[in-house]
Amino acid sequence: MxxxxxxxxxxxxxxxxxxxxxxxxxxxxxxxxxxxxxxxxxxxxxxGKRVRALLLLAAHDAFGGTQxxxxxxxxxxxxxxxxxxxxxxxxxxxxxxxxxxxxxxxxxxxxxxxxxxxxxxxxxxxxxxxxxxxxxxxxxxxxxxxxxxxRPRAVAQTVSRLFLDMADIVTLGQYADMRAAAAPIAGLGDQEQEIRSVMRAKTASYTAEFPLGLGAALAGADPEGVDAMRRAGLSLGHAFQLRDDLLGLTGSSAATGKPTGDDVREGKRTLVMWRAWRGTDDQGRIVIGDALGVRNASDQAVARVLDVVHSTDAIAWSEEEIARAADEARRSLSEQQLTPRGLAALESLITRAVDRVA
Known part of the structure; x- marks a missing residue:
């Protein structure tokens, strides 16, 4: 493979x-x-790892595509x-x-x-x-x-529409991400659904949902097949973003390509941070509030945030979420009539995407 x-x-x-x-x-x-x-x-x-390209090409292959x-x-x-x-x-x-x-x-x-x-x-x-x-x-x-x-007109129109829908969703998702980060830190514990919406729009959409849908469409899959691949992609994209969020907190700069702690200083509202906020005490929330979204937060302040995260079940909970979402993606794929080689490629890519480590 x-x-x-x-x-x-x-x-x-x-x-x-x-x-x-x-x-x-x-x-x-x-x-x-x-x-x-x-x-x-x-x-x-x-x-980059070309995750999106590989998912699209694997989906195209899985539907017997020859283009x-x-x-x-x-x-x-x-x-x-x-x-x-x-x-x-x-x-x-x-x-x-x-x-x-x-x-x-x-x-x-x-x-x-x-x-x-x-x-x-x-x-x-x-x-x-x-x-x-x-x-x-x-x-x-x-x-x-x-x-x-x-390409035939119908295929060209479907591909163009999917790509444009993706671009619109991602751009609006970026604004939603900014909006979530601008909200008062005291409200972090109530932002679960807002964070999930951002994950769906900003990352899952163009990381997996639309790559899989586009690959199927290019292979001539019917609308039901395209929609099924998009559903699988949403689950995979959720797992992918959660893994990114964990690496953004605990990964090395060599693994992420960005300085360690940047996600904290940028004020990213993630499910990991939401879970930690809900699971810690008032003192822990003060520690998070002193660094989350503070551009010039010291390395020591960021390290204290990570200590708070580790003191809760946020990381273990996130790993369970990743495993559940990846299993949902695999189950959705198994229900489709896909070529054996294409299915094997997609399953391998799911493992590669969610099992990344620092």
């Missing part, structure tokens, strides 16, 4: 590179200036959409690094400072990264357009 995944990743990487090269050719009219935004995008797009070129192009579009989301997220969260490198807005900020240009370097970096994320979205559309050019 690993060899198949490696081939799919290589094919996706080539499709991403092709879309980025086309974008670079279009931007060549500006000369070297275009590279100041495009080079960071190339760097970010070259990293490998089209499926790979849509997989590339998904990964480029992820690039855009990461660039914009880093601006919104004020993150300094991404995948072990300076985030895009920090790179553009450094350029401004080194050149001695007029104005505020930080503001310039953020503005440049917003445009960089927009460029990644445009590149995503390039790849998507290539994918549906030679």
């Amino acid at each position: 690993t060899d198949q995944f490696d081939r799919w990743v290589e094919d996706t990487d080539r499709a991403i590179a092709s879309a980025l090269e086309a974008q670079s050719r279009a931007g060549a009219v500006l000369g070297a200036v275009s590279g100041e935004l495009l080079e960071p995008l190339h760097d970010i797009s070259s990293g 490998d070129r089209s499926a790979t192009s849509v997989a590339a579009a998904l990964e480029l959409f992820q690039t855009a989301a990461l660039v914009h997220d880093d601006v919104l969260d004020g993150s300094d690094t991404r995948r072990g490198r300076p985030s895009t807005h920090r790179r553009v900020e450094s350029l401004h400072r080194e050149q001695g240009w007029h104005g505020d370097s930080a503001e310039y970096g953020e503005a440049g990264a917003v445009l960089g994320g927009d460029l990644a979205l445009m590149c995503c559309q390039r790849a998507l357009s290539d994918a549906v050019l030679d």
